[in-house]
Amino acid sequence: MTLATAARLRFTVNGRPAEVAGPGGRRLLDLLRLELGLTGTKEGCGEGECGACSVLLDGELVASCLVPVAQVQGRAVLTVEGLAREGRLDPLQVAFLETGASQCGFCTPAMLLAGRAFLASGAEPTEDAIREAIAGTLCRCTGYTRIVEGIRLAATDPPGAAIPAPALAPLAEAGGSPAALPSGAPEVVSPGSLADALAVLAAEHPRPIAGGTDLMVGLASRAATAAWPLLDLGDLDELRGIRLEPGRAAQFGALVLGALTTYAELRRSALVAEHLPVLAEMAASVGAVQVQNRGTLGGNIVTASPAGDSLPLLLATDAEILVESLRGRRSVPAAAFWPAYRQTALASDELVLAVRVPLPVGRHVRFRKVGTRQAQAIAKASVALAWREEGGTWRDVRVALGSLAPTPVRALATEAVLEGQRPTAALADRAAAAVAAEISPIDDVRSTAVYRRSVTARVLRRLILDAVPGRKAG
């Protein structure tokens, strides 16, 4: 297996088969707009933030600016051009027209697709649920009120009016495309097995790509990195799945989460809900729908951002990262995985296979992320707290923090304050003071050192207070 140029890609767009050649690392957004002439899909940022480029990939809402075309092989893409049927607007489009959900219209294609995905999910059309379903798509015109209304209307009382759909411009001919094809997009190799993947990785050092939500950000304008070939992990079933490793005598059970597990999968998993629901809570706080559908645990771990939301939790739960190369398999404790700013313990020929989170009896885990927004927010500070309850006192206390140091860190001095204690309001205050003294956060574009220190202490205090027996949260 070598890095040959990928063969022609086959997939469907709006139900019609499509076939293209060329580098697999170019953006699905460009493929749609420039090569297929489907300009209804918009670019508002190229960084996964605005959602204007959203399409449905096998029914899932994704930001097409973050999807390398190699990953649409064999899949179905739905764009706004595919919504109207037989020359008529579909009921969701009619509902948008009636409620006034479209003003300048630039977010509208993406909002419709977000709405379509929501309707298909069969979820109860409550205001909160609809808002969450569109939280990854910005609208600057409407204040969202009428978009929520439009989706609700389509869910509860789909309008049946027959409104003609305007004709679309014919697909752009080659050469008539609105812009030249982006040059210098990376090639992608998509191995079908872990063994193949490890062999290519060892021989040619392509960059692994999972969901692409870190790797693809701003790719189009980063000419320098574009030449670096990508190793698509998408077909590696060895990296998928969530399973329970039952406990044996003297050994706790564990949850094993494949590296390709997405945030959406964490939120849906019955095993996670039963054994480690805080993981689902964390996953719900990541980005918004589009990023949750594509972003993976493995990607979060290897990106090694101090703001990576899963990292403090993995520290607090004594997780191990399972990695493999042609040289063999090993397990690295989370505490040793992030040695320095944006660095990992991974060798260049290794892949992350899975994360193993032990499940000690009686352990509690809490997590709070502080960002400026309710969605699409990178943490300014995050706190994970874990302890094992033993006759009313806390054992094996872990306090792990995000965005407060160059790496995710444990607050060891604060843990010592809590270790072996009974939770009380006074203890919460002491721990808050300890953590404030222990950390040395910095000022950056997202927040200030003063705020970070203060908010970390207050959030930790709150997490402890909430665990004080008999104390009703205020």
Place this chain on the structure above:
Amino acid sequence: MAPRRGDSRADSRADLAATVGRPPAASAGTVVGRSLPRREGPAKLTGAARYTDDLIVPGAWFGFTLRSTEAHARLLGLELDPAFDWSRVVVVTAAEIPGENVVHLMADDQPALVADVIRHVAEPVALVAAADPATARAARDAIRLRTEPLPAILDPLASERAFARYEIGRGDVEAGLAAADLVVEGTYRVGYQEQLYLEPQAMIAVPGEDRGVTVHGSLQCPYYVHAALARALGLAGEQVVVIQEETGGGFGGKEEYPSMLAIHASLLALRAGRPVRIVYDRHEDVAATTKRHPAVVTHRTGVTRDGRLVAQDVDVVMDAGAYATLSPVVLSRGAIHAAGPYACPNVRIRARTMATNTPPNGAFRGFGAPQTEFAAETQVNRVAEALGVSPLELRRRWAYRPGDVTPTGQVLRESVGAGVVLERVAEAADYEPVRARTAEARMARATRPAGARTDRLDGRTAHGIGLALAWHGAGFTGAGERFLASVAGVERSADGQVLVYTDSTEIGQGARTVLSQLVAEALGVPAEAVEVAPGDTSVVPNSGPTVASRTTMVVGGLLIRAAERLRADVEARTGAPFATSYRTDAAQAGRVRFDEQFEGYPGIVWDDATHRGDAYPAYSWAAAVAEVDVDLDTGEVRVGSVVAADEIGRVVNPVLAAGQVEGGTLQAVGYATIEELQARDGRYLNDRLATYLVPTAVDAPRIEAILLEEPFAGAPHRAKGLGELPMDVGAPAVIDAIHDATGAWIAELPATPERVLAALEAREGRR
């Protein structure tokens, strides 16, 4: 395109979505006052609508801009890397500008490309274009600027150069303050705000046969671009054509900046002899284009013990940035509105807008008023607190009534909606009862014993309710509309179509739909019988820019008059109603078109030199009640709901109008809470969407829009302006609610968690 006339379900359902606070107008059943769907809606809903970057222009090259990285420097020269193959690209510098090197607007002080002195970071210095983006980018990166640094002035308070200064007032402020029982002082600061239209700036220039040029772009004001192009390219007006394509939002951000972009694209296109497209990515768009002006506003307010307003002394300083752009008129509007909508015998408003070595600030929905009205409203709420009266009650006493006189000496004769918006919003939001409950909760928190920080009363969130009132002058300030002398026309074509001719652009606000409704009503035909001509300067006349909440009131008024003349003309010939005869008349009479030119509103007098007189023909009025939850651990503010009542004379299309209120309200909520553009050394630090945050759907409050009508007799259709109004009132309502929840006044926008938590901790420390 309008669906199913006669299918009442769609309309009534849509009408329901907007609460219209009036009985069905006498004209119900006709076209105005009905929520007809947006004309271009189906195109926008299917992906058929073409925005600039969607256009296929065979052979077009890609243009990029080389920008300064210093705030102030002498430009000594440009060095082109000899290793780069320059034969594949074109490069344009200031020396190659055929006309005058200015972006024509007010002061003509801004060059299209730096010639000798760099005055701000991200100032355009050179342009490059190539057949593909990668080559063009590489070429740009292969040019080095040789510069010699100059001292930069970054603080407007330290600047000695003003682009404009005004002093407005009446009565004797010092005497008023001296006579007052209580003088409340306050200083308020507001930061930058980015328009963040979702479609970034985009322009395509196509060179013509005769050295002329046609540009297609995302823009609000075709004739601004037209004038700027002719000037910079040294072309006659008829050699320049400006075409507005579907535009993905503007909010003022596409008022003046597209002129710059059009000049750039045209320079490259003329140089390359082929079309050139410039489409900014988001990063460049945020880094380089105009923002809402930061400002510092100081108030001294004198009141009597029994709560009469006797003196207002207001000082406004705005940061203009490096060039004048529209700053003098932004300041003027800000100053005129700076005392708030309150009757006061002694007022002095001093305002100045200062030059700094920062990217120029410009138009943004509200145009100076959101800054000064945030300060004015927060000041009124603080006075209410000082007097111990309800903010609602105080406004009831002070708010303008017909007959009151504004600081510029304007007597408000009619259509004064301050009272009605206040009462309606207070009632709909249950303002006083909720306020009584939040006050009780605040008392309970405040009176618990010292040292009991962690007892049961230690809530994690605090709920608060806040109120604000605003006014917004419709149309250009002062003599502006007379100078513009806008023209708009209505035609019955030879083939029996009705066409509206105006350069007023559809930028999402609904102009196309609303204007066709007004014309349809005047002609007595259904709205779908009226088409709006494309926004192409070779086709439509100059109806003035699409700004200042003027389109419905001013341009709508002209179109109604033109339509009435057309109707009379056809009916005189046919002796039958226009609706039944205009098509057949076309066969005999052919094309008939009537243009109307603006000549001024009766009785409106303004003196620009003294800033005295009737500043606007009419004002629109808004009140808003916001409810917030403040997280007492993190300082995060969640705005749960906003009820907004907006009085706009006449509601032409309730759903579209409510959409304006909702959208403007959310922008105001963002302005109040999270939209912070940080700058250091004249450079924006968070010029990306990952770091400049605007509210998502889960951050947005539930917004209830109440539309009210106090007809304005000066306009044939009685309508005033709406677009900007909601932006003025949301932020102070949120800040008041934060105070109601926590007892802390946040005097600087936005109320970020950092600022709120600092204020909470200061209060905790004091206990």
